[in-house]
Amino acid sequence: MSNPQTLHATPTGSKQAIIVITVILASVMELIDTTIVNVALNEMAGSLGATIEDVAWVITSYAIANVIIIPMTGFLGEYFGRKNYYLTSIVIFTIASYFCGTSGDLPTLVFWRFIQGIGGGALLSTSQSLLFDAFPPQKRGVASGLFGMGIILGPTLGPYVGGLIIDNYHWSAIFFVNIPIGILAAASTYLYIDQRAGEGKRKAQIKIDYLGILLLMVGVGSLQFVLEKGESEDWFDSRMIIGFVAAAVVGIIGFIWRELTTDQPVVNIRVMKDRTLALTTILSFVAGIGLFTSVFVYPVLVQRISGYTATMTGLSLLWPTMAGVILMPILGKRLSAGASPLPFITIGMILMIVFGFEAGNFTADASQWQWFPVQLLRVAGISMLQLPLINQAVAGLSPKDYPAGIAINNMIRQLGGAFGIALANNFVVQRYAQHRSDLMVNMDPANPLFVDRLETLKRGMMSVSGDAVQATAQAYRQLGLMVDKQSYLLAYLDTFRIVSIFFIAIMPLLFFMRTKKKTAEEAAAQAKMAAEAAH
Incomplete structure (x- = not known):
């Protein structure tokens, strides 16, 4: 059992193996939950008596929680102690998973998905640092490889595992499977992961930015509500929508002002004065739109229109996504060797543009294998964007500002994803009516x-x-x-095309971006931090 008072030492033998298994299990559990729900939306809608558009909140609420918590994970780990924060996050995630599975109505499910997202937001970044601490410096390449495998396989397996569960059990089982994994991870964390000396002991020296946290929650939450419900509530003809717009404006502007004026901001947005980071966040926002929108619309389309089962849907996503298992390590090596991220970003954007227009030409009777090459374009495009965008985000920053830059980049990408799902919902409703x-x-x-x-x-x-x-x-x-049926098909296909239009619109920004020449050591450190942050 760990002793909080002892100095941290690199574990060996069975203890090291248990720590590795624990943190990879926790990471994969969180990553699977980001995609497993996508193939269950039809089943949830029928069971809960809701529309597909309303059920999308199950995905969006998780993304919003991640937007709020991800940039705060470093601060919270320092304040409470990394082990304490990690253990608490696992417990929150596991308890929320249980209540997600027992939810009998949509508002309850959305609430617990939000809580689940709060717990899950810490698992990835904290797991990475815990895994690195389990190996001596000369063997941390092994740790990086193990963690990278989990990062890629988690989202890849999510739709397929979800499909198997949905077709053979009730949709609630996609949440219940987290419970034994969460209990095992929590017990292993408590028993085998050591508290580093001094962790959580500086509370008196650290000031929690409660106002910044509150303003972030109000601003992002209100904006998302407006995007999700604006269409159905007739936008500014509704006093409720006007009120939430006002809350979003006050929350977002207030959050920016607060973070620029306080001595200990919860999110250090001062680093946004770097032009490269500022431009990259716009690209990351659109990349989030492309990623989340494509993996939200496709399962709904093929299940609702083409008659795919959940398992068929998961399989049709699994095989092309395996290409990312091959591509991501190659990109990581190239970036570590000092390659500029801009060519990869450019190629990724072009691939996403082609994907959107090609996907927009499909018919209702398209088979899984007809979709395969188009899905391959999507996977390659997203892979070309993910790691290189994080590298580009910190290209103009000093190493001490890397964590802040990466946190903001990740937050903006998640926000883009939440915006993308809301956009897709509203756009489908409008285009369905027109068609x-x-x-x-x-x-x-x-x-x-x-x-x-x-x-x-x-x-x-x-x-x-x-x-x-x-x-x-x-x-x-x-x-x-x-x-x-035909009207919905055409509306979904239009949504793929609108993703392409977003990428076309931001392509000119690439001409204003620069990449500073770095030494091999700086490039390797930068690429390592990008790999840690990508999920």
């Missing part, structure tokens, strides 16, 4: 194609019921369902 209106024009008795289709359906219905009036009504209902 349905356009298609309904064709349901005209003067249109011979419509009359022919109607008569064919009527004859089929008549052969079953023998009632002409009933057969006519059923034929019209069937045509209405066909129009609805």
